[in-house]
Amino acid sequence: MADDKTTEALIRQLLLNVGEDPDREGLVKTPERVAKSYEFLLRGYRQRPEDAMGDAIFHEDCNHMVIVRDIEVYSLCEHHLLPFFGRCHIGYIPQGQVFGVSKLARLVDCYASRLQLQERLTQQIARFIKGHINAEGVGVVMECHHLCMMMRGVEKQNSCMVTSAMLGSFHNSEATRNEFLQLIQRQN
Numbered sequence: 239m240a241d242d243k244t245t246e247a248l249i250r251q252l253l254l255n256v257g258e259d260p261d262r263e264g265l266v267k268t269p270e271r272v273a274k275s276y277e278f279l280l281r282g283y284r285q286r287p288e289d290a291m292g293d294a295i296f297h298e299d300c301n302h303m304v305i306v307r308d309i310e311v312y313s314l315c316e317h318h319l320l321p322f323f324g325r326c327h328i329g330y331i332p333q334g335q336v337f338g339v340s341k342l343a344r345l346v347d348c349y350a351s352r353l354q355l356q357e358r359l360t361q362q363i364a365r366f367i368k369g370h371i372n373a374e375g376v377g378v379v380m381e382c383h384h385l386c387m388m389m390r391g392v393e394k395q396n397s398c399m400v401t402s403a404m405l406g407s408f409h410n411s412e413a414t415r416n417e418f419l420q421l422i423q424r425q426n
Contacts, residue, residue, distance in 0.1 A: 245273040279314060282351030287366050290348040294338030295371060303414075304336060305329040307422050309343045315386050316353035324382030324398070326360075327422040330367050331374040331407055331414070337367075356382050356401050364403035375407030377418040 246269035253260040253268065260269065309326040326346050349362045364378040379402045387397050407414045 242273045245276065246270055280351060282348050285348045287345055287348050290344040291341045294341045295335050297334060298336045300332050300336055303329055303331050305421055306339060306342050309346050311346060311350050311380060311382060313350040313354045313359060315384060316355060318386040320385040322356060322382045322384040324380060327379045329377040329418040333372055333374050335371040356380055356399055360401040360403045364405050368405045375414060376405045377408040378403045379422060
């Protein structure tokens with residue numbers, strides 16, 4: 239973050255505003271801890287998705303669906319600054335280039351480590367994959383629990399938001415889309 243001391247002062251003022259004593263033992267270092275926490279949680283503003291992917295793009299004569307399921311997602315909702323978390327499933331059909339498998343998780347982390355809307359996050363991941371390797375098609379499905387729905391407002395503990403982005407052949411071909419959706423289902 240640009241200035242940790244400014245963030246710490248703002249957190250100290252927030253503690254005062256809610257009626258707390260920022261000088262009591264349990265809160266003395268809270269402004270510093272919160273500033274460090276936000277620096278970590280919002281590290282995506284200091285990262286470029288291209289850098290997260292690095293040089294882990296490989297030329298491979300592969301034109302079959304590649305899927306990585308159950309990538310953990312942690313982000314902050316831009317409306318309430320509360321966490322949302324869940325799973326991201328990514329599928330793509332390459333046209334001569336594939337990603338190193340861990341790079342897809344890094345891409346998710348890069349975009350998720352910003353103030354986000356789940357809808358936007360899902361689209362950003364799909365568009366980057368499609369554009370970066372000119373994939374024939376891309377599908378991204380995200381299933382997340384939002385603390386802004388669980389802890390405040392409607393207080394719905396079991397709600398889960400599902401978003402999807404289907405590009406290229408995943409959008410245009412019902413068979414391709416259905417294959418992807420079937421393969422990401424849990425096989426318990």
